[in-house]
Amino acid sequence: MSHHSERKHALLGASKAGQWLACPPSARLQEGIEEKRSEYADEGTLAHELAEVKLRRRLLPCNSAERKRLEAKLKEIHADTRYGPEMENAVQDYVEIVEERFMAAKARSSDAVILLEERLDFSEWVPDGFGTGDVVLIADGIMEIIDLKMGKGVPVSATGNPQMRLYALGAINGYSFLYDIREVHMTIVQPRLDSVSTDTISTDGLLEWADSIVRPAAALADAGEGEFKSGDHCRWCKVKATCRARADANMASLADEFRNPALLSLEEVGAILFVAQQLKTWANDVEEYAFEQAKAGRRVPQWKLVEGRSNRAITDKEAAKTKLIEAGYGLDKIMKPQEMQGITELETKIVGKKLFGTLMDGLITKPPGKPVLVPETDPRQELNSVSSDFANENFDT
Ligand code: SF4
Numbered sequence: 001m002s003h004h005s006e007r008k009h010a011l012l013g014a015s016k017a018g019q020w021l022a023c024p025p026s027a028r029l030q031e032g033i034e035e036k037r038s039e040y041a042d043e044g045t046l047a048h049e050l051a052e053v054k055l056r057r058r059l060l061p062c063n064s065a066e067r068k069r070l071e072a073k074l075k076e077i078h079a080d081t082r083y084g085p086e087m088e089n090a091v092q093d094y095v096e097i098v099e100e101r102f103m104a105a106k107a108r109s110s111d112a113v114i115l116l117e118e119r120l121d122f123s124e125w126v127p128d129g130f131g132t133g134d135v136v137l138i139a140d141g142i143m144e145i146i147d148l149k150m151g152k153g154v155p156v157s158a159t160g161n162p163q164m165r166l167y168a169l170g171a172i173n174g175y176s177f178l179y180d181i182r183e184v185h186m187t188i189v190q191p192r193l194d195s196v197s198t199d200t201i202s203t204d205g206l207l208e209w210a211d212s213i214v215r216p217a218a219a220l221a222d223a224g225e226g227e228f229k230s231g232d233h234c235r236w237c238k239v240k241a242t243c244r245a246r247a248d249a250n251m252a253s254l255a256d257e258f259r260n261p262a263l264l265s266l267e268e269v270g271a272i273l274f275v276a277q278q279l280k281t282w283a284n285d286v287e288e289y290a291f292e293q294a295k296a297g298r299r300v301p302q303w304k305l306v307e308g309r310s311n312r313a314i315t316d317k318e319a320a321k322t323k324l325i326e327a328g329y330g331l332d333k334i335m336k337p338q339e340m341q342g343i344t345e346l347e348t349k350i351v352g353k354k355l356f357g358t359l360m361d362g363l364i365t366k367p368p369g370k371p372v373l374v375p376e377t378d379p380r381q382e383l384n385s386v387s388s389d390f391a392n393e394n395f396d397t
Pocket of ligand 1: 026238245
Protein backbone atom coordinates (compact mmCIF):
# COMPACT_ATOMS: atom_id res chain seq x y z
CA MET A 1 0.00 0.00 0.00
CA SER A 2 1.24 3.40 -0.76
CA HIS A 3 2.09 5.99 1.79
CA HIS A 4 0.78 9.24 0.49
CA SER A 5 1.66 11.04 3.66
CA GLU A 6 5.27 10.00 3.24
CA ARG A 7 5.71 11.36 -0.24
CA LYS A 8 9.18 12.80 -0.10
CA HIS A 9 10.10 16.08 -1.67
CA ALA A 10 13.11 15.52 -3.82
CA LEU A 11 15.21 18.45 -5.00
CA LEU A 12 14.02 17.92 -8.57
CA GLY A 13 10.51 16.68 -7.95
CA ALA A 14 8.16 16.03 -10.85
CA SER A 15 5.53 18.43 -9.52
CA LYS A 16 8.09 21.25 -9.69
CA ALA A 17 9.47 20.30 -13.10
CA GLY A 18 7.83 23.28 -14.78
CA GLN A 19 10.00 25.43 -12.57
CA TRP A 20 13.43 23.80 -12.74
CA LEU A 21 13.14 23.08 -16.47
CA ALA A 22 12.57 26.78 -17.17
CA CYS A 23 14.71 28.18 -14.35
CA PRO A 24 17.30 25.55 -13.32
CA PRO A 25 18.96 27.49 -10.45
CA SER A 26 15.57 27.90 -8.72
CA ALA A 27 15.82 24.37 -7.28
CA ARG A 28 18.91 24.94 -5.14
CA LEU A 29 17.79 28.45 -4.23
CA GLN A 30 14.66 27.02 -2.58
CA GLU A 31 16.50 24.24 -0.80
CA GLY A 32 15.95 24.26 2.94
CA ILE A 33 13.14 26.81 2.81
CA GLU A 34 10.17 25.29 4.51
CA GLU A 35 7.08 24.59 2.46
CA LYS A 36 4.02 26.35 3.77
CA ARG A 37 2.05 23.23 4.48
CA SER A 38 -1.47 23.97 3.44
CA GLU A 39 -4.71 22.43 4.57
CA TYR A 40 -5.39 21.77 0.90
CA ALA A 41 -2.36 19.51 0.67
CA ASP A 42 -3.55 17.40 3.61
CA GLU A 43 -7.04 17.25 2.16
CA GLY A 44 -5.60 16.16 -1.20
CA THR A 45 -3.62 13.40 0.51
CA LEU A 46 -6.77 12.06 2.17
CA ALA A 47 -8.68 12.15 -1.13
CA HIS A 48 -5.89 10.19 -2.83
CA GLU A 49 -6.02 7.58 -0.08
CA LEU A 50 -9.76 7.27 -0.52
CA ALA A 51 -9.37 6.95 -4.29
CA GLU A 52 -6.81 4.21 -3.90
CA VAL A 53 -8.97 2.17 -1.51
CA LYS A 54 -11.97 2.49 -3.82
CA LEU A 55 -9.97 1.46 -6.89
CA ARG A 56 -8.40 -1.51 -5.13
CA ARG A 57 -11.79 -2.75 -4.02
CA ARG A 58 -13.35 -2.35 -7.42
CA LEU A 59 -10.61 -3.26 -9.84
CA LEU A 60 -8.16 -5.59 -8.13
CA PRO A 61 -8.69 -9.09 -6.78
CA CYS A 62 -8.72 -8.99 -2.97
CA ASN A 63 -8.24 -11.90 -0.58
CA SER A 64 -9.94 -11.68 2.80
CA ALA A 65 -6.92 -10.23 4.59
CA GLU A 66 -6.63 -7.50 1.97
CA ARG A 67 -10.36 -6.82 2.16
CA LYS A 68 -10.12 -6.43 5.92
CA ARG A 69 -7.20 -4.07 5.59
CA LEU A 70 -9.07 -1.92 3.06
CA GLU A 71 -12.17 -1.84 5.30
CA ALA A 72 -10.07 -0.65 8.21
CA LYS A 73 -8.43 1.99 6.06
CA LEU A 74 -11.81 3.17 4.82
CA LYS A 75 -13.10 3.50 8.39
CA GLU A 76 -10.07 5.57 9.24
CA ILE A 77 -10.71 7.87 6.27
CA HIS A 78 -14.41 8.25 7.11
CA ALA A 79 -13.48 9.26 10.64
CA ASP A 80 -11.20 12.04 9.42
CA THR A 81 -12.67 15.51 9.89
CA ARG A 82 -11.65 16.52 6.37
CA TYR A 83 -13.75 13.72 4.87
CA GLY A 84 -17.29 14.60 3.76
CA PRO A 85 -19.93 14.02 1.06
CA GLU A 86 -18.33 16.56 -1.24
CA MET A 87 -15.00 14.69 -1.19
CA GLU A 88 -16.82 11.37 -1.53
CA ASN A 89 -18.60 12.55 -4.69
CA ALA A 90 -15.50 14.08 -6.25
CA VAL A 91 -13.42 10.96 -5.63
CA GLN A 92 -16.24 8.74 -6.86
CA ASP A 93 -16.38 10.69 -10.15
CA TYR A 94 -12.66 10.13 -10.58
CA VAL A 95 -12.91 6.42 -9.73
CA GLU A 96 -15.60 5.99 -12.38
CA ILE A 97 -13.41 7.64 -15.01
CA VAL A 98 -10.50 5.34 -14.13
CA GLU A 99 -12.80 2.33 -14.25
CA GLU A 100 -14.06 3.36 -17.69
CA ARG A 101 -10.52 3.71 -19.00
CA PHE A 102 -9.57 0.35 -17.54
CA MET A 103 -12.57 -1.29 -19.23
CA ALA A 104 -11.59 0.36 -22.51
CA ALA A 105 -8.04 -0.95 -22.08
CA LYS A 106 -9.40 -4.44 -21.39
CA ALA A 107 -11.49 -4.19 -24.53
CA ARG A 108 -8.33 -3.48 -26.51
CA SER A 109 -6.43 -6.30 -24.91
CA SER A 110 -7.61 -8.97 -22.48
CA ASP A 111 -4.36 -8.85 -20.57
CA ALA A 112 -4.56 -5.18 -19.73
CA VAL A 113 -2.64 -4.29 -16.59
CA ILE A 114 -3.53 -1.69 -13.96
CA LEU A 115 -1.04 -0.43 -11.42
CA LEU A 116 -2.00 1.80 -8.50
CA GLU A 117 0.28 4.14 -6.63
CA GLU A 118 3.36 2.96 -8.44
CA ARG A 119 6.72 4.43 -7.62
CA LEU A 120 7.98 5.76 -10.93
CA ASP A 121 11.71 6.17 -11.24
CA PHE A 122 13.12 8.62 -13.78
CA SER A 123 16.54 8.99 -12.14
CA GLU A 124 18.21 8.01 -15.39
CA TRP A 125 17.46 11.57 -16.56
CA VAL A 126 16.92 13.49 -13.32
CA PRO A 127 19.17 12.99 -10.28
CA ASP A 128 17.13 11.16 -7.59
CA GLY A 129 14.07 11.65 -9.79
CA PHE A 130 11.03 9.65 -8.81
CA GLY A 131 7.35 10.19 -8.33
CA THR A 132 4.19 8.31 -7.48
CA GLY A 133 1.76 7.57 -10.29
CA ASP A 134 -1.86 7.38 -9.15
CA VAL A 135 -2.82 5.00 -11.97
CA VAL A 136 -0.82 3.33 -14.75
CA LEU A 137 -2.68 1.29 -17.37
CA ILE A 138 -0.89 -0.81 -19.95
CA ALA A 139 -2.66 -2.48 -22.85
CA ASP A 140 -1.81 -3.28 -26.43
CA GLY A 141 1.19 -0.99 -26.92
CA ILE A 142 -0.43 1.95 -25.14
CA MET A 143 0.40 3.11 -21.66
CA GLU A 144 -1.92 5.47 -19.87
CA ILE A 145 -0.96 7.54 -16.84
CA ILE A 146 -3.84 9.03 -14.85
CA ASP A 147 -3.41 11.68 -12.18
CA LEU A 148 -6.05 12.90 -9.73
CA LYS A 149 -5.91 16.56 -8.80
CA MET A 150 -8.28 17.83 -6.14
CA GLY A 151 -7.76 21.54 -6.89
CA LYS A 152 -10.74 23.86 -7.20
CA GLY A 153 -8.87 26.73 -8.83
CA VAL A 154 -8.05 26.59 -12.52
CA PRO A 155 -8.13 23.42 -14.63
CA VAL A 156 -4.64 22.02 -15.23
CA SER A 157 -4.01 21.00 -18.83
CA ALA A 158 -2.23 17.73 -19.59
CA THR A 159 -0.91 19.17 -22.85
CA GLY A 160 2.87 19.30 -22.69
CA ASN A 161 2.63 19.00 -18.90
CA PRO A 162 6.15 18.24 -17.65
CA GLN A 163 4.98 16.56 -14.45
CA MET A 164 2.88 14.06 -16.39
CA ARG A 165 5.68 13.51 -18.88
CA LEU A 166 8.16 12.72 -16.11
CA TYR A 167 5.72 10.22 -14.62
CA ALA A 168 5.34 8.73 -18.08
CA LEU A 169 9.10 8.55 -18.41
CA GLY A 170 9.34 6.71 -15.09
CA ALA A 171 6.64 4.29 -16.19
CA ILE A 172 8.33 3.68 -19.55
CA ASN A 173 11.60 3.19 -17.74
CA GLY A 174 10.02 0.63 -15.43
CA TYR A 175 7.89 -1.33 -17.86
CA SER A 176 9.21 -1.05 -21.39
CA PHE A 177 11.32 -4.17 -20.93
CA LEU A 178 8.16 -6.14 -20.09
CA TYR A 179 5.79 -4.58 -22.60
CA ASP A 180 6.27 -3.09 -26.01
CA ILE A 181 4.91 0.41 -25.45
CA ARG A 182 4.63 2.65 -28.50
CA GLU A 183 2.49 5.44 -27.17
CA VAL A 184 1.75 7.14 -23.87
CA HIS A 185 -1.51 8.83 -22.90
CA MET A 186 -1.36 11.24 -19.98
CA THR A 187 -4.61 12.23 -18.28
CA ILE A 188 -5.29 14.72 -15.51
CA VAL A 189 -8.67 14.38 -13.79
CA GLN A 190 -9.96 17.28 -11.70
CA PRO A 191 -13.38 16.15 -10.53
CA ARG A 192 -14.14 19.37 -8.66
CA LEU A 193 -13.82 21.31 -11.90
CA ASP A 194 -15.42 18.63 -14.09
CA SER A 195 -12.18 18.68 -16.02
CA VAL A 196 -10.49 15.77 -17.79
CA SER A 197 -7.49 16.62 -19.93
CA THR A 198 -5.45 14.14 -21.98
CA ASP A 199 -2.26 14.46 -23.97
CA THR A 200 -0.61 11.84 -26.12
CA ILE A 201 3.02 11.35 -27.05
CA SER A 202 4.93 8.55 -28.78
CA THR A 203 7.48 6.68 -26.68
CA ASP A 204 10.17 7.90 -29.07
CA GLY A 205 9.02 11.49 -28.74
CA LEU A 206 9.03 11.20 -24.97
CA LEU A 207 12.56 9.80 -24.87
CA GLU A 208 13.73 12.47 -27.27
CA TRP A 209 12.32 15.18 -24.96
CA ALA A 210 13.92 13.49 -21.96
CA ASP A 211 17.37 13.39 -23.56
CA SER A 212 17.40 16.79 -25.23
CA ILE A 213 15.51 18.92 -22.67
CA VAL A 214 15.23 17.17 -19.32
CA ARG A 215 18.69 15.69 -18.85
CA PRO A 216 20.65 18.93 -19.48
CA ALA A 217 18.27 21.11 -17.42
CA ALA A 218 18.29 18.61 -14.53
CA ALA A 219 22.09 18.51 -14.53
CA LEU A 220 22.24 22.31 -14.34
CA ALA A 221 19.58 22.42 -11.64
CA ASP A 222 21.34 19.76 -9.59
CA ALA A 223 24.58 21.75 -9.78
CA GLY A 224 22.79 24.99 -8.91
CA GLU A 225 23.79 26.42 -12.26
CA GLY A 226 22.05 27.73 -15.36
CA GLU A 227 20.15 30.91 -15.96
CA PHE A 228 17.36 32.36 -13.90
CA LYS A 229 14.26 32.84 -15.94
CA SER A 230 11.02 34.27 -14.59
CA GLY A 231 7.58 33.45 -15.91
CA ASP A 232 4.31 31.78 -14.92
CA HIS A 233 6.30 29.03 -13.23
CA CYS A 234 7.39 31.52 -10.52
CA ARG A 235 3.93 31.19 -9.02
CA TRP A 236 4.87 28.14 -6.92
CA CYS A 237 8.47 29.18 -6.28
CA LYS A 238 9.30 29.60 -2.60
CA VAL A 239 11.51 32.64 -3.25
CA LYS A 240 9.09 34.35 -5.62
CA ALA A 241 8.81 37.47 -3.46
CA THR A 242 12.53 38.10 -2.98
CA CYS A 243 13.97 36.66 -6.19
CA ARG A 244 16.20 39.29 -7.77
CA ALA A 245 15.92 37.84 -11.27
CA ARG A 246 12.14 38.12 -11.13
CA ALA A 247 12.35 41.66 -9.76
CA ASP A 248 14.83 42.65 -12.47
CA ALA A 249 12.66 41.20 -15.21
CA ASN A 250 9.58 43.00 -13.90
CA MET A 251 11.32 46.32 -13.43
CA ALA A 252 12.79 46.01 -16.92
CA SER A 253 9.34 45.54 -18.39
CA LEU A 254 8.37 48.85 -16.79
CA ALA A 255 11.11 50.60 -18.71
CA ASP A 256 9.43 49.89 -22.04
CA GLU A 257 8.90 53.24 -23.64
CA PHE A 258 6.00 54.13 -25.82
CA ARG A 259 6.65 57.21 -27.90
CA ASN A 260 4.39 59.07 -30.32
CA PRO A 261 1.57 59.58 -30.96
CA ALA A 262 0.24 60.96 -27.67
CA LEU A 263 -2.33 58.19 -27.26
CA LEU A 264 -1.64 54.46 -27.13
CA SER A 265 -2.93 52.25 -29.92
CA LEU A 266 -5.06 49.19 -29.16
CA GLU A 267 -2.05 47.03 -30.07
CA GLU A 268 -0.03 48.78 -27.37
CA VAL A 269 -2.87 48.50 -24.86
CA GLY A 270 -3.01 44.75 -25.52
CA ALA A 271 0.71 44.41 -24.94
CA ILE A 272 0.59 46.49 -21.75
CA LEU A 273 -2.19 44.31 -20.33
CA PHE A 274 0.13 41.31 -20.30
CA VAL A 275 2.82 43.26 -18.48
CA ALA A 276 0.26 44.69 -16.07
CA GLN A 277 -1.05 41.24 -15.14
CA GLN A 278 2.45 40.00 -14.51
CA LEU A 279 3.28 43.07 -12.39
CA LYS A 280 0.08 42.68 -10.38
CA THR A 281 0.94 39.09 -9.47
CA TRP A 282 4.46 40.05 -8.51
CA ALA A 283 3.31 43.08 -6.52
CA ASN A 284 0.91 40.87 -4.54
CA ASP A 285 3.71 38.39 -3.77
CA VAL A 286 6.06 41.13 -2.56
CA GLU A 287 3.32 42.79 -0.50
CA GLU A 288 2.37 39.53 1.19
CA TYR A 289 5.99 38.81 1.98
CA ALA A 290 6.58 42.27 3.47
CA PHE A 291 3.40 41.95 5.53
CA GLU A 292 4.52 38.60 6.93
CA GLN A 293 7.94 40.00 7.79
CA ALA A 294 6.35 42.94 9.59
CA LYS A 295 3.95 40.69 11.49
CA ALA A 296 6.92 38.60 12.59
CA GLY A 297 8.45 41.74 14.08
CA ARG A 298 10.96 42.46 11.33
CA ARG A 299 10.91 46.06 10.27
CA VAL A 300 10.54 46.77 6.57
CA PRO A 301 12.19 50.20 6.06
CA GLN A 302 9.69 52.97 5.17
CA TRP A 303 6.70 50.83 6.21
CA LYS A 304 4.81 50.16 9.44
CA LEU A 305 1.88 48.10 10.70
CA VAL A 306 -1.22 49.96 11.86
CA GLU A 307 -4.66 48.88 12.97
CA GLY A 308 -7.01 48.31 10.05
CA ARG A 309 -10.71 49.09 9.84
CA SER A 310 -13.11 47.14 11.99
CA ASN A 311 -16.88 46.72 12.23
CA ARG A 312 -19.17 47.05 15.22
CA ALA A 313 -20.65 43.82 16.56
CA ILE A 314 -23.44 43.03 19.02
CA THR A 315 -21.95 41.18 21.99
CA ASP A 316 -25.14 39.49 23.23
CA LYS A 317 -27.71 38.92 20.49
CA GLU A 318 -30.38 37.52 22.82
CA ALA A 319 -30.18 40.52 25.17
CA ALA A 320 -30.29 42.92 22.24
CA LYS A 321 -33.34 41.14 20.83
CA THR A 322 -35.16 41.35 24.15
CA LYS A 323 -34.49 45.08 24.44
CA LEU A 324 -35.74 45.76 20.94
CA ILE A 325 -38.92 43.74 21.50
CA GLU A 326 -39.55 45.53 24.80
CA ALA A 327 -39.20 48.81 22.95
CA GLY A 328 -42.03 47.73 20.68
CA TYR A 329 -40.24 46.47 17.56
CA GLY A 330 -41.81 43.30 16.18
CA LEU A 331 -39.80 40.18 15.29
CA ASP A 332 -40.73 40.66 11.64
CA LYS A 333 -38.96 44.04 11.74
CA ILE A 334 -35.81 43.12 13.61
CA MET A 335 -35.13 39.61 12.26
CA LYS A 336 -34.01 38.78 8.72
CA PRO A 337 -36.48 36.58 6.84
CA GLN A 338 -35.51 32.91 6.35
CA GLU A 339 -33.48 32.41 3.23
CA MET A 340 -32.65 29.29 1.23
CA GLN A 341 -29.06 28.04 1.14
CA GLY A 342 -27.10 28.68 -2.05
CA ILE A 343 -26.98 26.13 -4.89
CA THR A 344 -23.43 24.98 -4.20
CA GLU A 345 -24.08 24.61 -0.49
CA LEU A 346 -27.24 22.57 -1.12
CA GLU A 347 -25.64 20.47 -3.82
CA THR A 348 -22.34 19.62 -2.17
CA LYS A 349 -22.92 19.80 1.58
CA ILE A 350 -26.60 19.10 2.15
CA VAL A 351 -28.20 16.99 -0.58
CA GLY A 352 -25.44 15.49 -2.73
CA LYS A 353 -24.79 16.06 -6.41
CA LYS A 354 -26.86 13.28 -7.98
CA LEU A 355 -30.03 13.56 -5.91
CA PHE A 356 -29.87 17.35 -6.09
CA GLY A 357 -29.69 17.11 -9.87
CA THR A 358 -32.82 14.92 -9.94
CA LEU A 359 -34.80 17.01 -7.48
CA MET A 360 -33.94 20.32 -9.12
CA ASP A 361 -34.55 19.13 -12.67
CA GLY A 362 -35.84 22.14 -14.62
CA LEU A 363 -35.61 24.44 -11.61
CA ILE A 364 -32.14 25.80 -12.14
CA THR A 365 -31.07 28.19 -14.82
CA LYS A 366 -27.67 29.59 -15.60
CA PRO A 367 -27.73 33.02 -17.19
CA PRO A 368 -24.93 33.92 -19.59
CA GLY A 369 -21.91 35.37 -17.77
CA LYS A 370 -20.77 38.95 -18.11
CA PRO A 371 -18.06 39.41 -20.74
CA VAL A 372 -14.49 39.18 -19.47
CA LEU A 373 -11.32 40.06 -21.33
CA VAL A 374 -8.79 37.19 -21.41
CA PRO A 375 -5.68 36.39 -23.48
CA GLU A 376 -6.30 34.95 -26.94
CA THR A 377 -4.83 31.63 -25.80
CA ASP A 378 -7.68 31.06 -23.32
CA PRO A 379 -9.63 27.93 -24.35
CA ARG A 380 -13.06 29.54 -24.03
CA GLN A 381 -14.98 30.45 -27.17
CA GLU A 382 -14.80 34.08 -28.27
CA LEU A 383 -17.95 36.19 -28.00
CA ASN A 384 -19.10 37.83 -31.18
CA SER A 385 -18.68 41.41 -29.97
CA VAL A 386 -20.00 43.32 -32.97
CA SER A 387 -23.36 41.71 -33.62
CA SER A 388 -24.31 40.61 -30.13
CA ASP A 389 -26.42 42.51 -27.66
CA PHE A 390 -23.65 43.61 -25.39
CA ALA A 391 -21.90 45.88 -27.89
CA ASN A 392 -24.00 48.89 -26.96
CA GLU A 393 -24.79 47.95 -23.42
CA ASN A 394 -23.38 49.65 -20.40
CA PHE A 395 -21.66 47.13 -18.16
CA ASP A 396 -20.80 49.52 -15.40
CA THR A 397 -23.96 48.64 -13.55
S1 SF4 B 1 11.09 33.27 -8.66
FE1 SF4 B 1 11.09 32.57 -10.78
S2 SF4 B 1 12.97 33.37 -11.62
FE2 SF4 B 1 13.20 33.42 -9.41
S3 SF4 B 1 14.16 31.49 -8.84
FE3 SF4 B 1 11.96 31.19 -8.66
S4 SF4 B 1 11.37 30.34 -10.64
FE4 SF4 B 1 13.39 31.26 -10.96
